[in-house]
Amino acid sequence: MKPILPALAVLCVGTIALAAPPERYLHVRVDSPSSGEKVRVNIPLSLAEKVIPAIHQGPLHDGKVSVGNMDANCVDFPALVNAVKDAPDGEYVTVQDHDEDVRVAKMSGKMVVHVTDRGGDKERVEITIPWEVAQALASANGKEIDVLAAIRALENAGDTTLVTVTDNDETVRVWIDAKNTSE
Amino acid sequence: MLLFGKIAMGTLGTVALAGAVISSEGFIHVKVHESQPNGTHLSFVVPAMIVPVTLKFVPHKYFEEPARQIGPWLPVVDAALSGLSDCADGTTLVEVTDPNQHVSVVKSGGAITVDVQDPDETVHVAVPLRAMRSAIHEIASSAGPS
Numbered sequence: 001m002k003p004i005l006p007a008l009a010v011l012c013v014g015t016i017a018l019a020a021p022p023e024r025y026l027h028v029r030v031d032s033p034s035s036g037e038k039v040r041v042n043i044p045l046s047l048a049e050k051v052i053p054a055i056h057q058g059p060l061h062d063g064k065v066s067v068g069n070m071d072a073n074c075v076d077f078p079a080l081v082n083a084v085k086d087a088p089d090g091e092y093v094t095v096q097d098h099d100e101d102v103r104v105a106k107m108s109g110k111m112v113v114h115v116t117d118r119g120g121d122k123e124r125v126e127i128t129i130p131w132e133v134a135q136a137l138a139s140a141n142g143k144e145i146d147v148l149a150a151i152r153a154l155e156n157a158g159d160t161t162l163v164t165v166t167d168n169d170e171t172v173r174v175w176i177d178a179k180n181t182s183e
Numbered sequence: 184m185l186l187f188g189k190i191a192m193g194t195l196g197t198v199a200l201a202g203a204v205i206s207s208e209g210f211i212h213v214k215v216h217e218s219q220p221n222g223t224h225l226s227f228v229v230p231a232m233i234v235p236v237t238l239k240f241v242p243h244k245y246f247e248e249p250a251r252q253i254g255p256w257l258p259v260v261d262a263a264l265s266g267l268s269d270c271a272d273g274t275t276l277v278e279v280t281d282p283n284q285h286v287s288v289v290k291s292g293g294a295i296t297v298d299v300q301d302p303d304e305t306v307h308v309a310v311p312l313r314a315m316r317s318a319i320h321e322i323a324s325s326a327g328p329s
Contacts, residue, residue: 023271040278047266054262057255180274 022178024155029182032170040182045155052148063148064140077138084111085131110160123167130157205230209293209311216305231314238321246325253323260319268293268312 023044030039053063060066084092084106093104103114110128117123129137136149154176163174208231215225238246253260270290277288284301296309 025274035281037281038279040275042275042277044266044270044274047263047270050262050266051259054258180271182275182278 023180024176024178025180026154027173027175027177027179027182029173030170034169042180042182044180045151045176048151049148049155052151060147063151064144064146066144078135081131081135081138085135117167121167121169123165126164128160128162130154130160132157205232208232208235208314208317210309211311211314212307212309214305214307218303218305222304231311232317234314235317235321238318243325246322250323250326253319254326257319257323261316264312264316267295 023046026043026045026048028039028041028043030037032038052060056062087106089106089108091103091105093102095102099117099119101114101116101118103112105112105114110130111134113125113127113129115123115125117125130153132153133150136153137145137147139149140146157176159175159177161173161175163172165172210228211231211234212228213225215223217223267290272291272293274290275287276290276295277286279286284299286300287296287298289296289298291309293313294309294311295315296307299306
């Protein structure tokens with residue numbers, strides 16, 4: 001009887017190791033307190049991964065978006081992203097004018113962009129992109145953005161808030177986690 | 184008596200087979216409840232298979248333009264329906280709430296269900312994904328030579 005126990009243990013561990021990873025979802029939540037409207041969108045990343053390569057329309061082909069007018073022949077984007085990835089955390093770009101502030105920083109392995117509008121709407125945008133996702137976006141040649149690779153990278157990224165937009169009228173939040181609801 | 188038994192078995196088998204074929208693509212459920220007096224109260228369940236079968240009897244000329252428009256998007260539709268059928272039941276894909284209305288689109292039991300609730304009416308529609316695919320392909324097949 002005893003020799004069967006190690007075999008069972010190996011089988012259990014193997015089953016756990018081979019179990020499919022939980023589905024991950026891209027959530028969008030829009031709250032508009034002034035009108036009382038709430039919008040919730042929950043998209044399984046596997047669904048996006050299937051649909052995006054099937055779209056061949058406009059600049060989107062095979063999961064990549066062409067940015068044809070950008071002259072990037074002399075810029076090796078993957079190398080550039082890798083170089084920044086290895087650089088220490090810090091604030092890399094700061095732009096301030098009388099209407100808005102823009103700040104681009106690297107924090108805890110993520111690229112962070114903050115835009116604060118001091119105009120009428122008082123809009124505040126925060127974008128956080130895990131480096132793996134930024135690398136995936138830049139993994140195509142210099143004239144394309146690899147959206148499909150970014151989605152695959154998002155599947156492996158932890159739970160994270162990607163975008164928040166707040167203004168006088170509404171708040172928008174885009175995030176990734178393994179729940180199939182927005183609450 | 185033996186002959187009667189054979190006939191009964193044959194009939195039962197045919198009915199069972201017909202039932203299996205008819206329900207193979209699931210069922211479409213539509214429920215409408217209008218809250219005002221004398222409002223419509225409607226609830227019906229029909230085999231989803233009747234949609235593509237019915238479309239076969241519609242003259243192709245009515246679908247030529249929709250078919251031409253759907254054609255380039257057919258791989259996207261197929262990919263989306265395949266992705267949706269793989270996604271977990273109970274996933275709320277879209278939910279919109281405002282003070283007067285609540286709309287939700289949920290993947291449920293191999294079907295997409297749309298629920299709309301407002302002060303005037305409640306609507307529930309459930310359409311199996313397989314039936315959607317069959318119907319869309321049936322329409323797309325109506326495209327004439329380009």
